[in-house]
Amino acid sequence: MIVRPSPEQEAIVAHPLEPLRVVAGAGTGKTTTIALRLAGAVDGGLDPERALGLTFTNKAAEELADRLRTGLPQLAAAGREVEVLTYHAFAWSLLVERGAHVGVERTATIIGPGAQRQLLAELLRDTTARHLDLTAPGIRLSEALLLARRLADHLRTPEDLLAAAPEEPDEVWARRLELAELLRRYEEAKRRLGLLDHGDLVRRAVRLVSEHPDVADRIRRRYGLVLLDEYQDTDPGQRRLLQLLFAGVPVTAVGDPDQAIYEWRGASPTNFAAFPRHFPLPDGSPAPTLRLGLNRRSGPAILAVANAVQGRIGGRDHVPLRPAPDAPTASTTAAWFATAAEEAAWIARRLHDLRADGIPWREMAVLTRRNRELAELGTALVAHGVPVHDVGAADLLRRPAVAPVHAWLRLLADPTDTPALVAVLLGDRWRLGLADLLPLAHHGRHPSGEDRRLDLLDVVEHLDEVAGLRPDARKRLDEFRTLYRRLLARSQDAALEDLVVDVVEALDLWTEIGALDETAARSARLDLHRFVELAASWTPLVGRPSLPGFLAHLEALDEGADPELDAVAPSSEDAVALLTVHRAKGLEWDVVVLPSLVDGVFPARPRRHDDPAGDPTALPADLRLDPRPLPEDPRERLAVLRRAHADGEWRLAYVAVTRARRFLLATGSAWHADRRRPAKPSELFEVVAEHETDPGPRTAEAGPRPSPRPWHDVLPAPDPLFPDGWRAALGDLLEGRRPLEGVDETSLAAARADFLALLAGLDDDVPAPDPPPTVRVGGLVLLASCPLRYRWAEVERLPRRPGPWLRAGIDFHRRIELHHRTGLAPDDPETATYDLVAEGPHLADPFRAFLASRFARHRPVHLEASFELPLAGVHLRGRIDAIYEHDDGWEIVDFKSGRRRRPEPWLQLEAYALAVGSGAVDPRPPEELTITFAWFGGGEVEEASRRLGPDELAALRGRIERLLSAAADGPFEAAPGEGCRDCDFVAFCPEGRAFLTAADRRRRRGRE
């Protein structure tokens, strides 16, 4: 549907090309307005290559680029594009171009928060401290990361902090200095290893353009219009870089101070407020401000709540929201209950009613303030027949289908991870009780009379020596030990994604899920697929994907809602989305439920203030780039900090409320979580209640306190030894309220050493060769097209842009796998689960086309078949979508969700055929093979096939061996060509950019 621009939008599009600030309220069409302004400037004669759009996440950059392609079809057809990058990618592109001036090599590797954490953890292990409590290394690690981030946000180094120390440091300063010393060593380690973290990108880019004004000049002259999206989320360092580069350039900054919810990770509220002064007009006067207040998303009742919430936020730049003339009818409801279980049951009933009224599950979302509520509420909703899926990756780890896989992976990566082992042994597969673990713990304390302690896994390895085990428990532990050894051996050489799939299959989770009722099965399948997909799509910014790296990444996800890290994956599956409000920014649904609106939960109580006087991770005022005056008087100071915290919470509430189009349900309960006294409704609940149009129930009496785990009342407690249920007992154990007897820190360390010695002993018999290098088939195809692209994608990995087509492709393959694994006929009602909408207006739904094709009607003999083929000294690795059996041999098929491409990338299927023909997939392959590409993006299947006999396979072997030798030895030189157009690295590649510029110029000349 084409929406006419509103008069507000037209004013922005028509505004002269000069610095401009746009305050865009929620749902007022910010991205459309940015795209219209860029498109308007290009229509007015601006060369598209002279326009630049900057935004925060890859997802937002992709969305903006897509809108521009749609808005400027004639340019898109000519292969010309407006450059749209994330702020970090832009800083990196400057360093790739001219970073040598400030000591940054193009070969430097960028590390993400997971790798940052790993490196800091290594350094922390060798740290001694007088003031920091090192018995809680996880907390210290988080503090060090936070301080590193804050220093980088303000373009400071640990040395700056050490130099700013007072002569007689108080306790807070003493701890800050010890953290700074740790960060100094971290900086040294990065230099030694040739690494850069995200903070370095902006810091070094600022140094580059400050010390080399000629570089800044060149870049400034390159652009005739710069659009800054989500400007309210920029940090002071990013603002400084933009100011240095774009002073005097027409810069349009778009944002909404009421949606500034990332202050805790460095965003500076001053940037947006001071934009008119930071980017003045040529005559020195402040840049003007235009506003967008016409909301095109929500009905009037929801906007009334949004405006009331907005009224609670301090500051002046608010834009009250007005409904569009064609706004949907909306309703708001506030409902209060005695227990969380009643609250969950009511939410489930209400969602069922709305579903019966025709709203699909996928148009509903449950948003919480914290992760904590999500998993428990999700479990309760599934028990009430509501299918759910976790949208944020971090929340996924707590879902019932994923938690055991995560625990197994932790255990495979670290045999001393006792909490993971306990979770595995007490979980559904082995069903041991805590009483069964006590003999193990006891044995660990006195192993064979020796004066040392073993950790639990080591004791399981010595099972025969353990006394006092029930026979049934011994049998199960023995089975566990066999499986653990098998998976441990597998984890030594399997690719990460294959290992995750192996763990899922070894636990027989697909079968278990099949035994659940339909709703629970659907939610569990979605969760598990999403987790496997997360492992498959995760790329470390250092080296190859590894299990410890992936786990560190998950841990970093779990630490905080960082949108750059935890990309949300809204799915077109028909299930209710569960996510935190931080992750919901930029998304919208017909129905939004805000549960747990309980005093102190949402708005949340402050845990600690960003106050240099009390928090060692807070920067002293004179090291900050933005002024942040705090009163000296402690009470006044506390009042200012509390006000800032409350503003942040109300901004979050504003984001939450404005996600809803038609129905807003606010709920809470007196006996929330483990509270000892009944809670009161929160202020946010009261605001919704004041404006409710469709009154919900209010239970006045809290009644007696229910069981300690009220959300779990729907689950039975199977272990009579633990009347509160094994989950509560496990929670007690993991949180240290009921420690495992016989296991303490000293014994863990000793046992770890023993375990390593044991592994070393195993190596005595079998000399362990270095693992052979591996090359993926995808890498082989890149190598054949451009060796430099292969190097950046596979050897020295640079960040890649996950585009919507990649998401669509993953979704599509997941559905094909689900279709064949569940064995459902295409017309089975269950396939409604996969009733997808197309990813874009231009693409037909590829899965519909698949369901109508011959590939859906026949079951493949191999599905998602992994292989590893030793060739020319390396291992060629790949995964084949499907292999079908016919009378005249096997057909190897690669499914593509897009439209047909010519020429076909045959090398991919040829490599698969070679692997199949060599017996790497199945020991008895037929002689005759057919290779087939099947494209589904055009509305119906289009196929291209070739037959390969033994002679062709022999010829292929020689060709692929020669390519693989080049993969091992290089040189990886640029081979620019038409492939540069879809290359993720074109921003870093002068050769590719030069090729495209010349090709476009030729094309333009040809048209003239």
Ligand code: SF4
């Ligand atoms: S932009 Fe072109 S030349 Fe450069 S790495 Fe990519 S494909 Fe190769």
